[in-house]
Amino acid sequence: MExxxxxxxxxxxxxxxxxxxxxGHPARLRIVDILMQGVFPVGEIAEMCDLPxxxxxxxxxxxxxxxxxxxxxxxRSVFYEIADPRLPRLIDCIRAACNSE
Amino acid sequence: MExxxxxxxxxxxxxxxxxxxxxGHPARLRIVDILMQGVFPVGEIAEMCDLPxxxxxxxxxxxxxxxxxxxxxxxRSVFYEIADPRLPRLIDCIRAACNSE
DNA sequence: TTGACATATCGTGATATCACGATATATTTA
DNA sequence: TAAATATATCGTGATATCACGATATGTCAA
Numbered sequence: 045m046e047x048x049x050x051x052x053x054x055x056x057x058x059x060x061x062x063x064x065x066x067x068g069h070p071a072r073l074r075i076v077d078i079l080m081q082g083v084f085p086v087g088e089i090a091e092m093c094d095l096p097x098x099x100x101x102x103x104x105x106x107x108x109x110x111x112x113x114x115x116x117x118x119x120r121s122v123f124y125e126i127a128d129p130r131l132p133r134l135i136d137c138i139r140a141a142c143n144s145e
Numbered sequence: 146m147e148x149x150x151x152x153x154x155x156x157x158x159x160x161x162x163x164x165x166x167x168x169g170h171p172a173r174l175r176i177v178d179i180l181m182q183g184v185f186p187v188g189e190i191a192e193m194c195d196l197p198x199x200x201x202x203x204x205x206x207x208x209x210x211x212x213x214x215x216x217x218x219x220x221r222s223v224f225y226e227i228a229d230p231r232l233p234r235l236i237d238c239i240r241a242a243c244n245s246e
Numbered sequence: 247t248t249g250a251c252a253t254a255t256c257g258t259g260a261t262a263t264c265a266c267g268a269t270a271t272a273t274t275t276a
Numbered sequence: 277t278a279a280a281t282a283t284a285t286c287g288t289g290a291t292a293t294c295a296c297g298a299t300a301t302g303t304c305a306a
Contacts, residue, residue, distance in 0.1 A: 064166070065166060068163075069294090073165075085252080085253090087252065102255085104254095121253085138153075197265095200265070218272085221273045222273095
């Protein structure tokens, strides 16, 4: 049985899987959902996620460590924003799945 | 600061996160990639994933347990297929990300 | 410089995931 | 029925993730 399938390259699958795992947490999906709609400081993100600030912080750090977010400090606040160009497409896809439920 | 954002419902985020986590493994992404292109028995899937059959089996079971796949036996073989309608859209999105790299 | 505020890190125990070898089940063929 | 084939499950140690409280860092205002 020959293999005529058009398969994604292995290395790419590893990247993609890592990205999906980083997003595989409700709080982190919420964060990305929020940052799709603007740039916000940790405190506001934490509030919108209904999380203590230090937990929002950890999720933000993880997403940033995976290259999905960037941050910049302004005064005492640190603002986070979407960094990975794959995210908008992915979140749109997820929103579409939500709307078709 | 009022919250005028259009956020996805919490319960949906939990579903989506669970789905993403199930997909957050290179072998499981490979499996879904394969099943997007046909219906195959465990043995062939294992070969294409370069995994021992019993490991492919476990990944298939996990995906099925999350409702992402279905299976049906025919003779000694068990054929798996895509069950969740969100998968094609998601995989297309991932393929698009790959092609734009 | 002190205190307050905003964010970040650390240490921890609890739980989940992982890969692997061993074993079990189901189905067909001899 | 016995053996072979194809899948599935179990037990395990190793590693990762999680939530939480405690503590640390960076910045501004008094």
